[in-house]
Amino acid sequence: MKTLFKFILVLMISMQLQAQEKLISGKVSDESGIPLLGVTIVIKGTSKGTSTDFDGFYEIKAKEFDVLVFSYLGYVTEERKVKKLNTISLSLEIQKEALDEVVVVGYGIKRESKTLSYAVSTVRGVSVSKALSGKSAGVSIRGVATKKKHEKYSDPQSGQLTAGEINDLEKWNEWLAVLKNKKYKKIQNNWGFYLENKIEVLIIDDNSKPVSNVKVSLFNDLNEQIMSARTDVSGKVILFKDLNKICKDEYFVVQAICNNRILGKKITNNHQNVNFVLDYVNSSNDIDVMFTIDATGSMGDEINYLKSEIKNIISRLDNKIDKKRVALTFYRDEGDEYLVRDFDFNDDIEVVKEILSNQSAGGGGDYEEAVEEALKVALSKEWNKSAKSRLMFLLLDAPPHLNEENVSVIKEQIKIAQEKGIKIIPIVASGADKTVEFLMRFFSLSTNGTYVFLTDDSGIGNPHLKPTASDYKIEKLNDLIVRLIEKYSGIVG
Template sequence: MHKLLLSTLLFLVTGWATAQQRTIRGRVIDAADRTPLPGVAIALEGGAFGTTTDAKGQFKLTIPLASKTLLASYIGYVTQSVNVPAATDSVLIRLVADGKSLNEVVITGYATAAKREVMGSVATVPGSRRAPAPGSAHYSTAAITPGRSVYVTVTPDREAGQLTAGEIHDYSKWTLWGDIAQKELRDYRTLWRVAPAERYSVQVVSANGFPLIDVPVRLFDNQRHLIWETRTDNTGRSELWANLFQPADSTATNRVKGKVSAEAVVAGKTYTLNRLSPFGKGDNTLTIEQPCGDAAQTVDVAFVVDATGSMGDEISYLKAELTDVISRAKQAAPNSTIRLGSVFYRDRGEQYLTRHNDFTTQPDSAVAFIKNQEAMGGGDYPEAVDTALAVALTKLTWSPTAKTRLLFLVLDAPPHDDAAAIASLQRSVAKAAAMGIRLIPLAASGIDKSTEYLLRSMALGTNGTYVFLTDDSGIGNPHIKPTTDQYTVEKLNALLVRLIAKFTQTTDCQPPTVANVPNATPPVRYTEQGQPVDSTAAPAPTFRYFPNPTRDYLTIENTTAIDELFVMDITGKVLMRETPNRPVARLDMQTYPTGTYLFRFNATQRWQAGRFILHR
């Protein structure tokens, strides 16, 4: 498993081309509101060439001359097949929201995981597991800079795009998380002494209504004792926790009780918000009396990888996947400075405990370091996860100001569970939150339910998300299915690129646009329908919503009563839940910052979705 991961972080090579090629340029927009879609996966049918759209929804892809069909796929939308005749060099693609994928937020029982192919073809292996059939070498795209593509030759059995994975964003399933943490996963709270339950969410906005990014925010109890600290994310939102860690002594009385308050520090000035409401019981918004300023454009991405022998079943594949992710990171976060760092770790008493390569803006340097690592040692089940995290947080030079900081923790075994190791983990989670670093665990084969609970708790504590490999690729040892209602299976490289894209997307003090068309902003806009080629597209919507853009309220009118409705930010985090029980819902967006939002609702057992812009 370790070898897979290391291989993924490895390459970035020079170009390959033949004379029999042509370049296709295009733009991808939402069919309903015509807004550009960044981070959309564009692939040649068959999976040989691919790229992703930039912040303006634009892409450029060089393909063989005879190729005619492109696939455009994006989470939450119907995958569309696009015919590109030989005489065509530009395309406009309209993607339609996929109603079938909307049960991602259904807070019901724990059904069998739903699987959907998101990018290219994901090989589902029914019955017995099998390794992918070897084939001839092919080429995968590696976008180094916008507008320039190069091609990477990968060995047949270690090419990117073979591993399959899923994501559970517990912030988008908050009610469900509370349910399973109290039931199926309850016993592990005592072992790891962590319980993400008492959550306070604070939105920080500028005087002109834009989200403020990377702002330090602190949570205090009624005695002014510091409880938690973090920094606002790319949507201007901060996640704060009370009583996240449980004391080793179950009789301890130092738990936070009573009213709490929050303060944010911007340009040396402190802004205070008294008497916070727990998440779901009221809005907490801090308005900073100064205009939106230019945010830092730095994006720090670190990979912390278990390099013990147990990772050997997947590590070479993971190297190929991570290499591909590195090559595409720049396109996932256009106009950003990408810094890459890594830490490899083993266990106590091994040849080495940790090795690290500090942040660099040179992808080939990051790839070379990863390529030189091997999976060896281990022996017992737990590994030095606590030490690796401590090294990643203290030895890597994280940017003091950044748009986003991401730490991907790749592992197939839990940390040690002695008191010292658990205390170290708690310190690292708190430190990562204070530094504004999202922890994104990537669970490989060997992870058990106890470790799943710990990793999901660490992700919640740092505003991250949980990623896990699945058996659908037929690669490696068996992988457990996570405790949840449903999840989507994606190719691992596409999933990681999507996460980088969604966690770096910002307004940059500019309101999103409904359409790149003059005078295309009528006071009332209704849902528009595209014509996707995919025959499995959802039926026509039964609702309309207006105005879009809106400055304060959004009205949704359906033909039947709306039973349950969710509003989410661009990362998929649930911000609001309503139960109108009538055909019309009116959403109050006055406390939220300028940006792009999603809504999903259930009516007569059918989920439907829309996308709208708030411009305050």
């Protein structure tokens, strides 16, 4: 009996050890020993995986009874049992069939490390040997499919990415409580956004209807302008007494300008609401929507899905909108193939979708990217001055480089967005840290927008940052963005 008990105990311990994850690493090369970039390594029967870096190295957590599947376009797929191994290296054998064209397709493999994330793109006009040797910069193969020449690439199905929203203007007390954390105070001080002392201005007409697009400015007691912005479709605008510095003034002046008429009210630091009545009606029903997108390599795990969602979103813009224009801005970083690639506002949705289809991720290298350059280009466009809504969705997973010059540039661009009445709505992707979260929440607050973030619920992409918030609702990203466009355009479902 004792022997049987010992046997069962040893068996249970052995099974428990086998069920524990361990770190497996290794190198993948071709038959001549050349490292292969972008080889997909997946735990068989799951969507959990990673890919090799420029030197052919990879890391993945797996269990002893797992099987690793190694696949790479143009090479024979290999499987290796983990067992008691901690290192699994191998060379892949090239397939005999030749390919005229390589089509790289993302399938939502969930990677474990941002640093092992590369571009997902369509490679055309590239020799097979060059594409497979990893010399085509920024190409990562994550699940593959071959298509005949001239056959169009099929986008991933839209409605897969999941996201949440935090509207700090609507959860003001929670925002103030969060900022008491010293760690977040440091981010606040680094970038010089304070945003703790607000005033809500409401402008209505003689019939008590909200008036949009009215310029409203805030001055301190020395008659220095602190902030200038525009009312939205609700007739409201939020101004900040402490936009770029801690507020110490006792008195302020709120000024509204409409039809060459200037109205002003003097308030104390304790005032939080100011109302104006104007005999003015804005009849425009137009909207401008811009998508500004980080297209560096680290976005490779999600960019094809994001493109599908954006196409779906712009196709669903409500027919109640008289005129809708959409613009696209893509950015990378210094030293990449391009710094900013922009496409001006267009009311032909099909043209915008085609432009979007032709973009891919690549470049990057360090964590920070040229966010400030993207803002400069995006905000310099000819935004519709009479539009009732101007929205810029900023999709990214990394912050700008932190230095004195960039801090100044960022503040200047936020000022431009405020003066033009452009709401910045960040959409934060996988791999972002708390600096990205809070800087983007500063962006959204400063421009009366809201903060959006992707979540792990979709199973697509690398791990996503959990926001600093007590609660939030999980939605399909495309539904969330359409809801926001309709909300800020005054469309009632």
